[in-house]
Amino acid sequence: xKFPISITALASASALGxxxxxxxxxxxxxxxxxxxxxxEQFTALVAELPVIVKEEIEQLRLTDAKxxxxxxxxxxxxxxxxxAVKNANWKSSDNFGVNIGSSRGATSxxxxxxxxxxxxxxxxxxxxxxxxxxxxxxxxxxxxxxDGPEISHSITCSTGLHAMLNGVTWLLSxxxxxxxxxxxxxxxxxxxxxxxxxxxxxxxxxxxxxxxALNLDKKQNTMVIGEGAVAVCxxxxxxxxxxxxxxxxxxxxxxxxxxxxxxxxxxCFQKSMKxxxxxxxxxxxxxxxxxAPGTIKGDASEVEAIKKxxxxxxxxxxxxxxxxxxTFATSGxxxxxxxxxxxxxxxxVSVPFVKEQKKPKQIKKIMINAVGFGGNAVSVLLxx
Numbered sequence: 001x002k003f004p005i006s007i008t009a010l011a012s013a014s015a016l017g018x019x020x021x022x023x024x025x026x027x028x029x030x031x032x033x034x035x036x037x038x039x040e041q042f043t044a045l046v047a048e049l050p051v052i053v054k055e056e057i058e059q060l061r062l063t064d065a066k067x068x069x070x071x072x073x074x075x076x077x078x079x080x081x082x083x084a085v086k087n088a089n090w091k092s093s094d095n096f097g098v099n100i101g102s103s104r105g106a107t108s109x110x111x112x113x114x115x116x117x118x119x120x121x122x123x124x125x126x127x128x129x130x131x132x133x134x135x136x137x138x139x140x141x142x143x144x145x146x147d148g149p150e151i152s153h154s155i156t157c158s159t160g161l162h163a164m165l166n167g168v169t170w171l172l173s174x175x176x177x178x179x180x181x182x183x184x185x186x187x188x189x190x191x192x193x194x195x196x197x198x199x200x201x202x203x204x205x206x207x208x209x210x211x212x213a214l215n216l217d218k219k220q221n222t223m224v225i226g227e228g229a230v231a232v233c234x235x236x237x238x239x240x241x242x243x244x245x246x247x248x249x250x251x252x253x254x255x256x257x258x259x260x261x262x263x264x265x266x267x268c269f270q271k272s273m274k275x276x277x278x279x280x281x282x283x284x285x286x287x288x289x290x291x292a293p294g295t296i297k298g299d300a301s302e303v304e305a306i307k308k309x310x311x312x313x314x315x316x317x318x319x320x321x322x323x324x325x326x327t328f329a330t331s332g333x334x335x336x337x338x339x340x341x342x343x344x345x346x347x348x349v350s351v352p353f354v355k356e357q358k359k360p361k362q363i364k365k366i367m368i369n370a371v372g373f374g375g376n377a378v379s380v381l382l383x384x
Contacts, residue, residue: 001249001278005168006235006242007382011083012337013076014228015047015324018056018083024341030352032323034210034224039190045203045210046188047226047325049076064143069126071106072186074139076229081140081180088233088241092145096178098137099151099166100231101159103328103372104187106131111191136184140231148176156372157291159183159329160230164336165378167234168249177236183329184229196225201295213294213321214351216303222294226325230333244340247365247381250275254375262298266305268377269369273309276367276379283313285381286360287348288367289335292319293326302369315367316348316360332370332378339366339382 012018015033016026037046057075061067067075077100090096113127129135137152155162160183167179196202201221203210212222238245252271254263288306292299320338327334342348343366348359364383371377
C-alpha cells in the first residue's frame, strides 16, 4: 500500500451485543451464543441479536415514517452506522462515501413479498424498492445525510472485507478522504436455513459447542448461521484517533470445481495473504483470525494455506464463529472487530475446544481472513 489507512471507529451488532465493553467481556468467557430457534416446520441452531439490541433497532424504525417498511438488514446497517460515525466525530458535511454490503440482502422482505405473489398473483407496491440490494447503502447515506458515493454489493461471505477493500482503494486513489464501510445480514429466515441444510454444511444438534470451527478432528460439518451488522470508519493516513491501522490488504479468487468448493490448500487464501503481507516478514504476524466456518473442508484448507504462507512460523490461530455464528457478509468485519480488540487489550482469544497453542507475548500484527462461495478471498493486515 502507498500509505496506511486508519480505522477511526467501529460499531457492531451481533449475538455478542452492541457495545465494545460488552462484546469484549463476552469474548473473554468460554460460552457460545447459539440457541435453537423454532420455525414453522423445523427447529435450527442460530445466533440471534440480543433482545435489548432488537428493541433498540425497533425504536430506530420509529424515528422516520419511511423506515417502517424497510428490511431488518437495512435497519441493522443504519443502527451501527450511526454509532460508528458518532464515535469517529464525522459530520455530514464531510461528504464521506458509503459502501455497505450484504450476502443475502432483504431476505425476510423478499420471502414475504414472494409468498404474497404466489398466493395473490400480484406484487405489493413496495416490493421492488425495499428488496433491492442497493437500498442498504442508500438508506444509510440518507440517514447520515452524506453526499458522498453510495455503493452496495454482494460477494457472498467475503462481502464485508470486500467493502473494506473497496473503501481502502477509494482512499488510496485520492478520490475520497473518508469512507464508511460495512456489512449487514438479517438472514435467519426458514428458506435461508433450509438452503444451508440442503448443502449439508449445517450443525445438526445442540451440544456443548455446536459449531466446531477450527476443530480439525470433527467428523461432520457444523456451520451455524448468525445475524448482525458492522460499520467501520476509514480515513487516509495515520490519524491520531485511530483505533487500528490497515497495513496491507489482499484479494484473490479460485477456479471453481464446484459452486461451493475451495481447493485443498485454499490457493485463494495463499494469494490474498501474500498480497496483504507485501514486503512485511510473515514472522512479524502474531495472530490470524480465520474465516473457519465450521465445515470440515473449509477449516482444514485454510489451515493448510496458513502453513504454506507462514511456513515454520505458526501464528496464533483463532476464529469467532463457534461463539457468534457465521454471519455471512458481516463475518469478516466481526473478525476485524475481534482483531482490533486483541490489539487494544493485548490478549489473544482462544477457541476453548481446540488444542492449546502458544500465545504471543505481544500482539503487534493480526491477519484477518474471509472467503465466500466461489473462492472470493480477502485478507487484511492490521496493526496498532
